[in-house]
Amino acid sequence: MPKLEEFLRDRSPLDAKQIRRIRELTGDWQLLADLSFADLILWVPLRKDFKSWPSGYVAVSHIRPTTAATVFNQDVIGDEIAWGSRPRIDQALSEAEIIRDAQPEKFGEIFIKEETIPVILEDQVIAVISRHRNAELMRQPSRLELNYREVAHNVYRMVAEGTFPYTDHSELFDPAVRVGDGLIRLDINGAIIYASPNAKSAFSRMGWTGELEGNNLGQAARSVSVLKFEAHEEAIEVGLSGKALRRVEIENAGGTVDLLALPLLAGGDRIGAIVLLQNVTELRRRERELVTKDATIREIHHRVKNNLQTVSALLRLQSRRIEDPAASAALNEAVRRIASIALVHETLSSSAEASVAFDDVLDRLVAHALDLSPRMGQLQIARTGELGALDPRIATPLSLVVTELIHNALEHGLAESGNNLTITVARSQIGAEITIFDDGVGLPKGFSLAESSNLGLQIVRTLTENELRGNIDLVRTTAGTEARLTFPI
Numbered sequence: 163m164p165k166l167e168e169f170l171r172d173r174s175p176l177d178a179k180q181i182r183r184i185r186e187l188t189g190d191w192q193l194l195a196d197l198s199f200a201d202l203i204l205w206v207p208l209r210k211d212f213k214s215w216p217s218g219y220v221a222v223s224h225i226r227p228t229t230a231a232t233v234f235n236q237d238v239i240g241d242e243i244a245w246g247s248r249p250r251i252d253q254a255l256s257e258a259e260i261i262r263d264a265q266p267e268k269f270g271e272i273f274i275k276e277e278t279i280p281v282i283l284e285d286q287v288i289a290v291i292s293r294h295r296n297a298e299l300m301r302q303p304s305r306l307e308l309n310y311r312e313v314a315h316n317v318y319r320m321v322a323e324g325t326f327p328y329t330d331h332s333e334l335f336d337p338a339v340r341v342g343d344g345l346i347r348l349d350i351n352g353a354i355i356y357a358s359p360n361a362k363s364a365f366s367r368m369g370w371t372g373e374l375e376g377n378n379l380g381q382a383a384r385s386v387s388v389l390k391f392e393a394h395e396e397a398i399e400v401g402l403s404g405k406a407l408r409r410v411e412i413e414n415a416g417g418t419v420d421l422l423a424l425p426l427l428a429g430g431d432r433i434g435a436i437v438l439l440q441n442v443t444e445l446r447r448r449e450r451e452l453v454t455k456d457a458t459i460r461e462i463h464h465r466v467k468n469n470l471q472t473v474s475a476l477l478r479l480q481s482r483r484i485e486d487p488a489a490s491a492a493l494n495e496a497v498r499r500i501a502s503i504a505l506v507h508e509t510l511s512s513s514a515e516a517s518v519a520f521d522d523v524l525d526r527l528v529a530h531a532l533d534l535s536p537r538m539g540q541l542q543i544a545r546t547g548e549l550g551a552l553d554p555r556i557a558t559p560l561s562l563v564v565t566e567l568i569h570n571a572l573e574h575g576l577a578e579s580g581n582n583l584t585i586t587v588a589r590s591q592i593g594a595e596i597t598i599f600d601d602g603v604g605l606p607k608g609f610s611l612a613e614s615s616n617l618g619l620q621i622v623r624t625l626t627e628n629e630l631r632g633n634i635d636l637v638r639t640t641a642g643t644e645a646r647l648t649f650p651i
Contacts, residue, residue, distance in 0.1 A: 166222060173220055175211045180288045186327045187281060188223045191291075193438075194321075196341035197314035199230035199307065200295040203238055204281075205251055212286060218244040219251060219290070229310070229342060233274050233294050254278035254290045260322050266297035273297040282324040291321065309347060309356045313436050316426045325427050328407050339422045344439030346379060348404040348423075350432060354379050364439050368416045379404075379437060383421065388414035404435025417443035467507040474500045495618070498565065501530060503558060518557035520549045521587075527561060528585065531568045540581060541572075547587035549594055556651065559629035566618040567598045567645045575602030575643050593632075593650045601642040611636050 166188070170181050188204060195202050204223040207216035221241045226232040245252060250261045258280050266273035275297045281289040303311070320326035344361035346354055357365075357374040365374055368386040380399035387398060401408035401423060408423045422438045474497045481493035505523050528543060552560065571583055580602035588595045611623060611634065619636075626634040632649025 169222060170206060173208055174206050175209065176206070176288060180283055180286075183283045183327075184222070184281070184289055187289075187321070188225070190327045191223075191225055192228070192338065193341060194291075194314060194317060195225045195227040196229045197310045197317065198293055198295065199227055199310070200293045201226055201233050203292045203294070205243075205290045205292060207255060207289070208242070216245055216255070218242055219248075222289075228340065231296070233269065233272065233296055248292075250276060250278045251290050251292060254280045255287050258282060258287050258322070260318060279318045280322050282322055284324065291318075293318075305356075306358055309358075310341070310345070313345075313347065313426070316428065316433065320427055323427070323429070325430075328424075339420065339438040339440045341438065343441070346374070346437040346439065348379055348435040348437065350404075350434055352378050352380055352403040352405075352435075354382070355434075361437075361439050364419050364441055367441070368412065368414055368419060383410070383412050386414055386416075387412040402437065404437070405432065411442070413446075417441060418446045419443075464507075467504050470500050470504040470507065474504070498530075498569065499562060499621075503561065505530075505561060517551035518554055520552045520557055520560070523557065523561055524549070524564065524585070524587070527565050528568060531565065531572060537572075537576065541576060542582050543585075544582070545585040545587070547589075549587050549589050549596075552651070556630065556649070559625040560649070563622050563625050563630070563634075563647060564596065564598075566622045567647070570616075570618055571598055571600040571602070571643065571645070575600040575604070577602070579603055580642060589651070593648060596647045598645045598647075599639075599642060604643050605636060605638040609636070609638070 166185060167181050170176050170184065176184070184204070184206070191202055191204075202225045203221050205219040206222050208218050208220055209216040219242065221238045224234070224238050226234070243251075253259075254261045260280070261278045266275045268274075273296070275295050277293045277295075279291040279293065280287045281291060317326055342360065344364050345356075345358045346361050347356040349355050354375050354377055362374055365382070365386065370382060370386050374382065380402040383402055384398045398410055398412065401410035402421060404423050404425055406423075406425060410421045410423070412419050412421070418441070420440045420442045423435055424438070425435045426433050477493050477497045477500070481490045481497070484490045484493065505526055524545070528545065532541065532543065568583070568585075576583065580600055582599075582601045584597075584599045586595075586597040586599075611619060614620070622634055626632050626647065626649070630647075630649040632647060635646045637644050637646070
């Protein structure tokens with residue numbers, strides 16, 4: 163089945179705003195299903211425009227409750243029904259009213275009661291919700307069930323009035339809070355008129371003693387919160403007053419509780435609110451552990467970088483004291499290689515991510531290599547493509563390989579002739595390729611990478627095969643030399 167948006171555009175006259183409304187509704191309607199202990203099916207009318215009667219309906223979404231057993235085991239999304247076959251859906255669409263008090267109908271071995279709710283946006287019915295409940299479970303409802311259903315009645319009325327889902331709310335519903343984790347009903351003044359057993363347990367773990375019902379929720383939450391400074395206290399009371407959609411978190415030694423306040427409206431007036439609770443103690447503990455580990459890892463990378471810089475400084479100092487040119491050059495080569503590794507650790511120490519933004523590292527490697535070239539002002543450097551983020555396991559040996567290839571091109575290929583160095587990178591789902599081309603003197607006749615005694619090229623071949631699990635080719639072209647590196651990601 164295609165995406166919801168594509169499906170609706172092909173089958174209905176709904177515009178982008180109306181489709182977005184349906185998407186928002188189906189994103190939040192687990193709340194509706196759980197409060198009403200019912201399966202919900204969303205039907206969109208099949209018609210050319212809003213002036214014509216629909217030929218029927220198509221089911222575009224289906225949600226099952228977590229608070230009760232489903233009454234539909236099969237998938238109904240994509241099913242079509244003809245106009246007139248489901249009178250209550252037709253009535254909800256034509257009258258723009260909630261249709262209740264239907265007689266239960268037998269479905270298999272159980273009797274199902276169906277109610278229908280119009281989905282309204284800007285005074286237009288854009289869809290219809292059919293609510294299906296097991297009639298056998300409705301005979302002797304508990305106090306919890308009665309409160310859930312009363313709240314569900316209020317929310318369905320908001321759907322029919324076009325005030326649910328709430329506007330600009332997406333960030334507050336992420337992560338989603340479940341009805342079963344705890345629910346509190348508030349009156350218009352923010353006083354608790356009902357608290358579910360799980361809600362009471364959550365407050366008991368926070369240190370609350372006595373009954374919750376009858377108390378002001380904001381004041382109760384403030385009294386158990388460990389943070390007592392004035393601004394936080396005020397934020398708790400305002401956030402949990404039920405006057406607006408708010409998300410508040412309270413914390414003390416007993417744990418952490420996340421509270422989502424949802425105002426209930428009728429005819430545009432506020433009639434109370436519900437507050438969904440979730441115990442997030444373990445979640446916050448793990449988040450703190452991850453933050454601590456992340457900071458520790460970044461500090462380790464920072465110290466490794468500093469230690470490598472110290473080693474580089476010692477090697478440079480030693481190279482200045484050695485009179486043998488060959489030995490001094492070897493030490494300078496070692497300094498350059500250490501600097502390449504240090505760049506990777508520097509990137510990791512300054513990033514919150516566990517990966518390396520290798521494009522930035524590559525740019526710095528090129529700049530550093532050019533600084534060491536006697537022909538720096540004569541060369542034209544071009545780089546195309548992006549590699550993106552790489553695992554440090556790949557980034558460290560890759561930086562060494564790229565450094566050696568660039569340095570080899572500058573030191574040998576472009577030492578006296580040629581003006582262009584081109585670096586091309588490409589990434590696919592399975593691997594990456596880096597090509598370094600120079601238009602210099604080219605490789606000597608009979609050159610073989612496997613037989614080369616050059617230390618830098620030996621390093622390149624060893625790291626490519628053993629660390630990167632890739633391949634490296636150096637070929638002479640009519641215009642110069644091309645080094646092609648491929649490796650899996």
